[in-house]
Amino acid sequence: MKKLFVETYGCQMNVRDSEEVTGLLLERGYALTESQAEADVILFNTCAVREHAEHRVWSNVGALRQMKRERPELIIGVMGCMAKSQRETIFKRMPHVDFISGPAQLYEVPELIETIYEERKPMAAIQDKRRAEFQNISYHASGVSALVTVMEGCDKVCSYCVVPYTRGPEVSRPADEVIGEVERLAGQGYREVMLLGQNVNSYGRRWPSEPLGVRPSTGSGRTEPNESEKTGGSRMNFSNLLKRVNAVKGIERIRFITSHPWDAAEELFAAMRDLPRVCEHLHLPVQSGSDKVLERMRRGYTAQAYLEKLELLRELVPAVAVTTDVIVGFPGETEEDFESTVRLVEEAQFDSAFIFSYSPRPFAAASRWVDDVPQEVKGRRLQTLLKLQEGIARSKDETFTGQEVEVLVEEPGAGRTRTNRKVYFEAEGVKPGELVKVRVEGVRGHSLMGKVMPCLKTVGVRS
Ligand code: SAH
Ligand code: SF4
Ligand code: F3S
Numbered sequence: 001m002k003k004l005f006v007e008t009y010g011c012q013m014n015v016r017d018s019e020e021v022t023g024l025l026l027e028r029g030y031a032l033t034e035s036q037a038e039a040d041v042i043l044f045n046t047c048a049v050r051e052h053a054e055h056r057v058w059s060n061v062g063a064l065r066q067m068k069r070e071r072p073e074l075i076i077g078v079m080g081c082m083a084k085s086q087r088e089t090i091f092k093r094m095p096h097v098d099f100i101s102g103p104a105q106l107y108e109v110p111e112l113i114e115t116i117y118e119e120r121k122p123m124a125a126i127q128d129k130r131r132a133e134f135q136n137i138s139y140h141a142s143g144v145s146a147l148v149t150v151m152e153g154c155d156k157v158c159s160y161c162v163v164p165y166t167r168g169p170e171v172s173r174p175a176d177e178v179i180g181e182v183e184r185l186a187g188q189g190y191r192e193v194m195l196l197g198q199n200v201n202s203y204g205r206r207w208p209s210e211p212l213g214v215r216p217s218t219g220s221g222r223t224e225p226n227e228s229e230k231t232g233g234s235r236m237n238f239s240n241l242l243k244r245v246n247a248v249k250g251i252e253r254i255r256f257i258t259s260h261p262w263d264a265a266e267e268l269f270a271a272m273r274d275l276p277r278v279c280e281h282l283h284l285p286v287q288s289g290s291d292k293v294l295e296r297m298r299r300g301y302t303a304q305a306y307l308e309k310l311e312l313l314r315e316l317v318p319a320v321a322v323t324t325d326v327i328v329g330f331p332g333e334t335e336e337d338f339e340s341t342v343r344l345v346e347e348a349q350f351d352s353a354f355i356f357s358y359s360p361r362p363f364a365a366a367s368r369w370v371d372d373v374p375q376e377v378k379g380r381r382l383q384t385l386l387k388l389q390e391g392i393a394r395s396k397d398e399t400f401t402g403q404e405v406e407v408l409v410e411e412p413g414a415g416r417t418r419t420n421r422k423v424y425f426e427a428e429g430v431k432p433g434e435l436v437k438v439r440v441e442g443v444r445g446h447s448l449m450g451k452v453m454p455c456l457k458t459v460g461v462r463s
Helices: 012-027 051-062 065-070 081-085 087-093 103-119 163-167 175-187 238-246 266-274 291-297 303-316 335-348 375-398
Strands: 003-008 041-046 075-080 099-101 145-149 192-196 253-257 281-283 321-328 352-357 404-411 414-416 422-426 435-444 447-452
Touching (some): 041 051, 041 081, 075 103, 081 087, 081 163, 099 103, 103 163, 175 238, 291 335, 321 335, 321 375, 335 375, 404 422, 422 435
Parallel strands (some): 192 253, 321 352
Antiparallel strands (some): 404 435
16 A cells, blocks of 8 residues: 655645545545655645745755655655745755646646656656645545635736636635535534635635636625625625535534635625634734835735725624734835834734745746845844743633633643634543534633532533
8 A cells, every 4th residue: 555645834724635635645545644764655745925934844844855866766746835835946956856836737746656667767747736625635634624625726916926826716616516525524423614815805706617807806895796695695705605604504614714804895704703713813814014114015905904894894703813924124114114013013913924935936026026124134024023922822811720721622631722822731532523612711921720620511522
């Protein structure tokens, strides 16, 4: 039996893609291994979003040179976003790589491996085609929460970002297909689904059969549903999709990422308020608090507009946790611009934030501009924001001490709140998949610690 080792970088879309390829190979008789040394096939599913993400791939793929020399029959594949954006350089710098394949060529990977076994020559399965295939996958890494793709690609033009290039234009997955997969997952015992897309709030703007340019963004989250969408047909916008997922029996929690502040609007917030299974968590990347920087980033909103959205969201969904992404050191970012970001972070009071130092990315518009903020200034700004946000997150976490929270158990002794906080708890006999009430007794790092309230167990064991 051939053994497969898969290493995944980047976002949840990539995690799901890795699950998809793994499932296809398991169906062909492969077995998963945790050890590269005993693998027949080693796959790297790569990310190109920041320089740092790529460095790790270069060094980890590079480290296999010797192993490949000793075991020339080993197959090494580089898949995903970096495989697409660095296709010229990968074979050149890494001659021990057997194949590269972009995110749109996922379903061709098993064939490709077969062909390599037959012909033993390096291959590239990169063609610039649009990814519009969606398949139901048979392999999920966890038995409690499953990733479900609802759309591929991105139609935004954020000037720092490589994703529209690596993932191609936006295509939504027909709602009936999404619901079919969620129902199957519920039948297999999954309790939570995370709906995935680079910009889920523009769900429904373009379907696989439609040519590019049809139904472009109308802004502010208003994609008018057609008659069939309104009545729950196979086409609908994201809020309507949430309604349908909310109705699937057995799924207790619904999450989704990512939302773009331009497209996330009142209709979504109202759906979060009204649909009991949709968790009170919104990841809403702000990127900067300076209007000048936001404009050059081509984000389409001002700091004030962002804060107003946040206010409306918190009014409609008071318990909501809001998380964000911020980039420091974007080209031309002055001390004053940075101070605006500091003020926004203070004002917004995010539950947590990913803070990144800008790096130029191939194909992104900003990569043609001078990367003029010195490394040490980027570093200082990063540290300032990290420290500020650390304090905010801690005081937010502390508010849970003494409270009872609903936890979906993911592994023995650990689970998550609806607001996506990790909780460790003491309890005997609580199984993954159960929903329990936990009394929070304290905070450790970014996690809550507590005890399960035995009499308050809300839902039974999953099958
Ligand atoms: N579609 C999502 C995720 C994009 S990538 C979204 O729109 O938010 C995740 C994060 O990486 C972005 O939100 C941004 O903060 C960061 N990022 C993207 N390109 C970057 C770059 N060139 N340098 C630094 N951070 C970047
Ligand atoms: Fe990149 Fe912007 Fe698309 Fe997100 S919305 S993937 S940041 S281009
Ligand atoms: Fe990275 Fe591609 Fe995701 S660039 S963040 S793996 S879409």
